[in-house]
Amino acid sequence: MTTYNLKDDRPFRENDKYGLEVPEIVDFYCPDHPLMQQLCDACARGQLDEFKRLVEEWKAKGPPPGPEHYPLGTLEPILFFAVRQHQHQIVAYLLDEGLKRSELVMVHVHEFRCRPPMLQVMLDRGWDINYTDSPADPPRLAFVLDDKELVEWYLAHGADPNAEAKYGWTPWLRAIVWAPLDIIKTMHAAGGRMDLAVPFVCFGRNYRSDKSPERLDVLRYLLDNGADINSRLFAHNHYNRGAYFDPGSALNLALGDGQDEIAEELLDRGARTDIPAGEMMGHVTALERARGKDVSPHLLAKVEECRRREVAEAAKGTPAEDAD
Template identity: 35%
Template sequence: MRRDPLKMIMFPNADPSPEEEEEETRWSIEFLQESLEKDSCYFRKVTDSSGCYAGFAIWTLDPSSTVTGHKTKSTQKRESWNPVSLDVRAWIEVSKRLREERQRALNGQQNIWNINALRREIRAGNLQGVQNTFSDWLEDDLSNISKMGNFYLCIGDAVECSQHEILTYLLSEGIPLDILEVSLAIRRKERRALEIFIAHGWNINEPRTNRDPPLLSQAIKDEKLASWFLDHGADPNAECDFDFTPLAVAMVSASFATIKLLFDRGGSVKHGQLLHYAARRSGPDRIKILDFIISKGAPGMNRLLHQHRPADYLSLEYEGLSTPLGMAAREGTLDIARYLLKRGADPTIRNSLGDLPIKTAEYYNNHDIVALLSEFGATS
């Protein structure tokens, strides 16, 4: 017990005799027992500066309690006593530090309470309540202005509940906008919310992530929403850190009508490696899409994905970058593989890991493509 750092602070002068040990232990147990009989008491492990376990601390997160906690249950009155070996001054200093930690925890809890209160007002559509709650929170502590990032959930609540006035207020007060909340507005087809985001500085051509293109790539599932994006300045050719564009995403999942719309509004086969992504399409109109972009001069028939940009290629070659034919071999799209072969696709080009398309087809058990490639002279 003497090796316990907290005990060493509390009992620096104790004689390590069994009697002294027993007295200290009894004192600790009685204190612990009394604390357990009080509601709202929480136990936290205490460690020293090196992270070693030192003991436990007890405090409450109930803001109405006193420093020592408030009794909500009747407890048996005990006569107060301290072991003779207790260093009261040292224990008071430890208690002071624990109270400071308790206050820090209370401040954090207060932020949670404020956020929850604000979210309730948002969901109720109470603009005045939102304004009052937010203003009160700022007035409590001017340093709270640096913590507004914690309120990002409130933006999502306003979007979900179509509370556009509240959404405008929150953004005007400086609560930051997260790309996830924009994505939520797109999923809900909340055009008014998107307009508010643009008015408050959202860049419609900002990449979703360093590897994902701007959010037009999410809107393409709905032709009308895609048209709205284009009307508000969205660029079908806008890239992320790599040559991957909303139009490239459309090759995989958008309707033919939406793809035509994107081309009509500035989309180009010179961006996005469209042939590679069209080779991954699974819909019944996939050959129609391939015909359409090849008629526009889509490049890259016998080029590996990202090979036209050496820096990108080197950073991604571990993924097994392929030609469009290699992608079809992986996806198992026999009609696409046949189409590409008839238009000059070379079955002898290996992917960035050194595998031939026929080897890829074998690995993914696409036996019909293996047979097709064999007809064109490919061997594994």
């Protein structure tokens, strides 16, 4: 029989960010007990009936149980082991026997990229699919965007693409930045907010991998489906709007980051050149940004022409604006 080292892979250490519901349970772990090794072996082989038999044996004469209020806690290392082995039936059995579905269990589920059967076990036992305990990170849907099967499962089971962390990130907005176009389409069909999306096409370019979607195709898809071309980055959230110095609209971002093709597409689609950035960026507009950056003469001329057109259109019904 294979020897399984539960001692060096303990699922909880003091001061872990994600703790156990009963932290003191580690004092009752018995990783070297022969029965624990037998349980691991049955789990690794997917032998549910044998695993149940061993648990009943443990209840009768096994190692000392956990504390009085949590006698099954001694088996917690086996629960984490079963998650890592993707043995969803054994995990379901242990949870139904009385082991706790702590946040640390969910960390294991996500870190080991468990598939829908394991996720369903957790969902059936009280997991909130739209929960996040991080002010910066949105719910878990946002972290499976490279896996179409998981994205579709999450959406089919109640995941909200617009579920928002404190600082404004949602699964939908992360998808605009990092996901392939087909995933973006799936998220849009599930209700992704088009009023917020466009600036995120221009966001985080230096952090995207070579597998990232073609930005121009994403932009065109969003605009073809009614996205607000002039929305501000993090318009819905003052925390991150301030954290990123409120750069303004997608056109401001594209011009400032040398994304000329994106900027041209935005101008061709009617993006405004007079939307100012926030105070920390000096209220600079797209026109001012284009004049102050090393943009091509062609692009600068296009921005200036668009600005003249905006002024002319405004002059038809209001006092003329300053074209400069």
